Amino acid sequence: MSSIEKVGRGQSLFTHAFLWAACLVALFPVSRIITISLRPGNRLLSSDMSLIPDDATLASYFNIVTQKPFLQWLYNSLLITMTTSLIGVALAASAAYAFARYTFPGRKSGLLFLMTTQMIPGAMLLLPIYLVLTKLGLNNTYTGLVVAYSVTTLPFSIWILKGYFDTVPRSLEEAARIDGCTEFGAFYRILLPLSKPSLAIVFLFNFTQAWNEYLVASTILQDPRLRTWPLGLYELQGNFNSEWGLFAAGSVLISVPVVLLFLYSSKYMISGLTLGGVKG
């Protein structure tokens, strides 16, 4: 069980076999997507099972960029996601500072409320927000979508950042205060630079959340020109017969950077999540 234990040869073989099988299962849809994206257009729906088809072609990749507004989707997604993350991190960091460093009436209930928000089904809040946005005329705009995204990200960001700030020793800020720094200065010049990694993680977390989101976007954005990439790809896959290859190619193009970023940041991300989750 422990890593100190000497692992016998037979047991080690079994372990490798098991992990190999698990990796195959994990890789399965990925390999299929790659295969389909390489197929020429005239036999997208074949039951051919080879990993790289004999007549492999990059036509689908070329077509999705030239024939579909793929770049526009990416641009829309990028803009919405960046805005959400920026607002989220800025507001969350200052609130997390108050929660981590000061006692004030409403602190405990505030933290409890932040926890509770994780339990509220997204679909539950989406309806009133959708109706209010409709009433305000913000339906079908970037603004509406950013507002809707901030709902889910803000409490969670505060919660995670508070967990991080708790681990930064107070004495540094106290020293700065003695040297004549203001409270805001201590926050801005001492704590924030020290928490750069955690801010980056929260930014990334917000970013991936908003970047990959489909359902809320499909409710709020109806204008095809405003579509984010999940809406676009969903549309392609909906037209199953003709555009399966385009869907696959688009998926590969989008997944590669996302997966790399995720794998690179996962170590920090996980420690951030567990830290925020375990500490009360």
Added chain:
Amino acid sequence: MMSLSLLPAIAEVLRLLLMVAVAVSAVVGFLWLNYKYWRSEYYLGVMALISVLLCAELVLVLEASVAGALFIGLLPLAAGLLFKKVIRGRWMIPFLFAAPATAGVALLFLYPLVFEFFLAFHKLNLETLGDWIRTGKIEFVGVKNFLEVLQTGSQTRESFWLVTARTFAWTGINLVFHVAFGLVLALFLNQKIRGTGIYRTILMLPWAIPQLIAVLAWRGEFHSAYGYVNHLIQIVNETFSFTAGSSRIAPLEWVGFKPQEWWTNPHALFASICIVNVWLGIPFMMVVSLSALQSIPKSYYEAASLDGASAWQRFRNITLPLIKPVMVPSMILGMIWTFNNVNVVYLMTSQRGGSEGADILVSDLYKQAFVYNRYSFSAAYAIVIFLILAVLTAVWMKSSRMAEDPARR
């Protein structure tokens, strides 16, 4: 090349950022002024004047209802009283820091929640939506919506109890498989073998790929004619079947292991959604388990080995109790996520050729609200779902805390 429209979007985003900045400065500035002047003898008088002016403007210029105008208009006066009598200049820094986010959360969370309760007792659907947007008036119907939620289903909706039962099955199945596979993989990865880094990276893939892409890819594989899944089932069946005389004997087919119409048969559809979601959720539990396992000091195992404990005893008496404090919160979080998972179910069921009959509570809620546009009904539905989840979580948290600390029982 498609033409891109870039500039209007930038302008809109900049306007939004500016709006947020203005709102933040307004909130912080308002608080700061209060902290600065609350001692002044004119303070309450000025606040009262602001209240009166605000009320007057709301009623006369913006033509709001009197009750609404009073509610909003009296806020400055209430704030003034609060500052003068209760706060008295204390807690300035934390309040200033927390104010923008609090205002945001109140606007984006509390207001919708209150509005949802309001909706649940009124009648708002596609027919009355136009009236409501123009005049703001909707009809009060009492608990009718709640009764309708609990009653048996109609053509566009399955029975509430059936969907609830399916949701519990869904949550249970997913959680058990996530934790079991996640823990086993973590135990394997925690051994001293070659290549754990590579294995770990590959096994994280289901978490790393954008969910929409993974789910849609899986959905394609469940296509009855062209998907890999049926093809694979066929291959396995052929391997295990044999011919006796003139008849073909395939033992696996007898127990139901055969190609399915995954998209149209509700039972198969539900099974396929479970498979996809189990696949998606294992990496999270694996990573959590792994980090918990790695935090256990090795000396515990050495001591236990010296005392002659078997591998199972070491797992049962050292590993399990020590990973529990990390695992239980993650499992509760995992349960809530699974219970609330609209995305996977919606993406798997809602396309052409997909049948319903595999919906869980939240995906049904989403469809009632945005496919059938039953706004008030969905608001009541949402409240019922939230209550179920709240009770479930509270019970589990309480029981797990008791198990952790028997003395408190």
